[in-house]
Amino acid sequence: MKVLILYASYGDGHLQASRALRDAFQRRDVQVHMLDLFAEAHPLLNKFTKFLYIKSFTVLPSVYGWIYNVTKRMKHDTAFAEILHSFGTKKLQQMIERYDPDLVINTFPMQGICKLNETAGIRIPTYNVITDFDLHHRWVHPDIHKYYVATEDLKGQVEQLGVPASRIEVTGIPLKEAFNRTEHSSSSLGKMQAAASPEVQQTFGLDTGKRTLLLMAGAHGVMQGLQHLCAQLDRLADDVQVALVCGNNKFLCQQMRRAFANYPNIHVYGYVEEIHKLMSISTCIVTKPGGITLSESLSSALPILIYRPVPGQEQENASYLESKGAALISHKPKELCRQIKTLLQDPQILSEMREAIQALHKPNSSESIVSDIIHTTLTNQQPDYVFRLAKGDHRIESFS
Structure with missing residues (x-):
């Protein structure tokens, strides 16, 4: 069996999800090729749009949110959607002819393979792995064989568009295998204390x-107001230390290290490959609400404090977890500090958050997705329906 995984490098989440799936397939001796389709097909355009995407977090984030919300209920056969589907199809066809995959997986809402079904008659089983807790309609297309989603609520949203329940699996968002081996001590949860390994703490230079x-701070280190925020967090309590992860933003990392060189309770890191270890020794997490990081936090049983979510999928992810009691949202440093102090001091609130986290957590997500895809493909299960969009609404109807 040969698998082609299509992803996009807007943020780090889609790449991390793709790698987790790749590793799970390879543990079963399945050949996998990963393709950043936009980067390969349109390198200059990809570079420019990535720049705009990263800047959207700091410059007029409301514009990105507006675009996200305006297109959120976009039908797959509208003129604009057809343009989006067509990006990279020439390169995709070349890759398909070169690698001859038995199936295709999308970890980014691109439907190039569906476009090739229409224009070139290329029909390959295609699976969409949705990497957020919110549904953008770009993920949904008549030619997708199956969908893998984070929650039952998200499954319900896909079903409302007419996709049969049998074609939607609630697996969680795929995470790397290391998260399945990382555990928090249940006896320590009530004390808001992670099962901290002194050896791991020492590895990261932390006070045991x-x-x-x-x-x-996000994969690109775009969280705003970090220096002021860290200064506020430094004054929380004498027995609390901050582990700041700046991601791939080397300039931010250097800047923060200079600013807090004389602060023993502020520890600054760049990109952390073994983030599961750092999560395993942490008490709680303050983060941007990307789907992967949120899922990693759920897997690590970490109370989640979401700081300044930007409009778009970030805000939708944040609002969903807040509605389930698994996260708290704040927009100002003082508000965030109050929330953290409450968690540190109120075991009842902590216990309720832990229960909400446990309810949302889906263990072994990557293995579950890969197992189901292999089974579905080998048994040659085909969609038992045809999609069409109902006139006058955004629902996809099925009929025989």
């Missing part, structure tokens, strides 16, 4: 006698 607040 203090609780750790993990602060994630």
